[in-house]
Amino acid sequence: MKICINGTGNVSPQPTWDNSQFLEQVQEYHARMIQCLEPDVDPGLDEKYLRRMNRMLRLGWIASKICLDDAGAGVPDGIITGSGWGSVHDSEKFLLTIYKNKENLLPPTPFIQSTHNALGSQIAILLGNFRYNVAYAHASFAFEHALLDAICQLRSGEMKNVLLGGFDEITENQFTLIGRLGRWKNEPVSNLSLYHTGTSGSIAGEGFTFFCLQGEETSKTYAEVKDVMTLFDMPYVDRATDGIRSFLQRNGLEPEDIGWVFAGLNGDVDDDQVYRDVLRNLFPAGTGLAAWKHLCGEYLTASAFAMWAAAKALKAQIIPEAMKILGASRRKEINHILIYNHFKGMHHSLILLRRAG
């Protein structure tokens, strides 16, 4: 069975919510942290709902609505989301109130909205959909595991139409806390020059990306999801290289069959060196290399942004100039895109998309 991407919705620090556009114009930031632009989209909700929704829920709802409208597939059979950090803002608010009020009276709204499944639940309530609803919270693998579940549900025949989402939000506190681990640049940089800084750390980001996955092609189909795989706790370039090779082989492909690799380069010298070593070991000259984290920043489900970009690229048969690191010289058609992401060189993930048709 084919797993087809038949609708997308993406709210990010770039103007990506309009599906008629594809990164023709990109936003430049001079910052250490970038946040989503507010989409000029009517959320289609009563004021009573909106006033209680935090920013994460509002942006996530808008992304999912854009996706469902794009697919035109009606209410999904299941809602599956992945989020590495979860509902950061309301978790902070809830915990700070516990501290401030000495564990006495606590505000219900941030408590209700403080969990990783808050967005999936909110979408279900707003759609009146009380079927399968699962949230994955496995850090840098959260989106990949959500995708894997969606594929399993479709292939098993349990579902025909899955709403899949990957999202994370960044706040000032979260930025500071993660910054203590040395994850961010020490000084503001231009996101459009991120890969030329030659320094440690990346820029923090966030995004809300949704897909409508179905078991058959429609007139809206963007691309086919061929496979997804995660390599856990593998801090060795040679073993990661072997893992990618075997991933391609199980899909009947060799490295030379891959026209474009979307690599999770993030501007951190050490992280980027792992990508360069692995890709140099594996792929022949002339393989196209594109990156995306300078557009959305680094966050745990950033691979969802990459899957959105890859799906759009396969449908449009265009790699946006804003993403290109190395142009492909071997082939003109874009038939396969491999998305390769890793977390600190330890945990690697692979998503393979194929052109529809």
Next chain:
Amino acid sequence: MKIEQATSLKTEIKELIIQTLNIKNIRSEEVPDNIPLFSPENILDLDSIDGIELVMAIQDRFQVRIADQNVARNVLESVDSIAEFLTREKGL
């Protein structure tokens, strides 16, 4: 309590409600003094979750304690009842 003081307190309460509950498109002047807050007849049309948020906000802003659920139910009946409670508690 003088009439101006009472009006000012009610305005402060209404603005606190609007701000705490993130209510857009309703101005404090539009909020009635005596129509129950949790009634569909009130322009605010609040619910029980709003009620808990309001209890916290009132305690925090005015440095008073709303002892329990029954007290809260009476205090939050309307803008008038909140103002009466605060006047009594704060000795205004």
